Amino acid sequence: MDVDTAKLSVQDHQIDLPITVGTENEVGMDIRKLRGTTGAITMDPGFANTGSCESTITYIDGEKGVLRYRGYTIEDLAEHSSFLDVSYLLIHGELPTRPMLDDFHEEIAHHSLLHEDMKKFFEGYPASAPPMSVLSTIVSSLSAYYPSGNSEEEVNLNIVRLIAKLNTIAAFSYKKSIGQPYIYPRNELGYASDFLHMMFAVPSEEYELDPLIVRTLDMLLILHADHEQNCSTSTVRMVGSSGADLFSSISAGISALSGPLHGGANTAVIAMLEMIGQDGGNFQKYVDKAKDKSDPFRLMGFGHRVYKNFDPRARVIKRIADEVLGKLGIDDPLLDLAKQLERIALEDEYFASRGLYPNVDFYSGILYRAMGIPTNMFTVMFALGRLPGWIAQWMELKKDPATRIYRPRQIYMGHNQRDYVQIGSRQHLHQ
């Protein structure tokens, strides 16, 4: 690309905006001097055209359906790597050697116990507490138990603690919700195995791990591990930019992820498919509802801010859903419903012209169901997977000399200055 500046005139002001070109030839206009020079700001609600940072972690080409972590394709990583291998890659920048990966696993296993006092938190929640609220609150409380120092060593230790303990916190929140005793982590197990053991074992009998389920969970975690500047990651960066510690920043990210337009969509997809099934499988009715602008209904698990083509993660998940359900001998009617809904939506001009395809959340729930994971835990699974991405992005923010506190501007559209009205004379303000 041979352009190195863009020219902009705003009212009487001219400005040359330097161009930043990424390693994949993405082009960004640097507007850092815009307001100082012209007095104007940019307006970009939802930040669809706004780059908030330079990053070396994840690359997405939404038009071509490409996703890479540190240069490695998501398809290669899902097939050949493990979740801890990918976590190391995201956080440290390179794939670990065997001894490095073994050390990483050992460190994480060593920190997987929760402080015993923290069990009281779980006991204080009603059984019906949404697991994502529990997760975000308890992660935030980790700051009280493991205060953060700023040295690299202390930050690294808290990173290991967080990866280790999120597994345990997630499983404990489930045990609490069904009234079963907590099952403590076991250091000899891998990350996904340990989670499944803590979720499904009971003290009264042996629990046998199914290697197919372990591998499938590991793969799902890999597929969710990072997705550049999405809503929850930008939240983690935003909170981190104020100087808040790792646990507070990640806790905020968990809250952002819980929304139905973001990670909460995986739960909403199942509710939608069940509703369509109960309604006699009338797909066209729901496709029409999704197209109707006066109806708030949307096809959950469809559409993406960045992908205007098939989400590559959804492609992998759809393939493994067929394979895994077949091997486990599970015939889930929701898988058929999902496939039929996908077919009918993709044949429709509304979805085609807007580039609306199934996203990562469309088929993931069907796999979680096959593993016995209850619907209200699906978004927690997403959070477990996304954790290394959030951590890597938080660290990148901290190390980037260009980082400033996140503080967007606005265009004020409210009242101009007016006189204060005494309380007895305000009736007219509400007529």
Ligand code: CMC
């Ligand atoms: N069903 C029906 N119409 C849709 C949908 C949908 N799922 N998604 C987008 N549209 C329409 C939207 O109405 C708009 O139409 P028009 O141009 O006529 O106004 C157009 O497509 C563009 O949509 P948008 O809302 O401007 O797009 P966005 O980038 O702001 O939102 C999204 C992206 C993911 C929030 C949205 O597609 C959506 O609500 N999808 C359903 C929820 C979902 O599956 N979320 C998970 C996202 S992937 C994983 C993650 O990030 O957690």
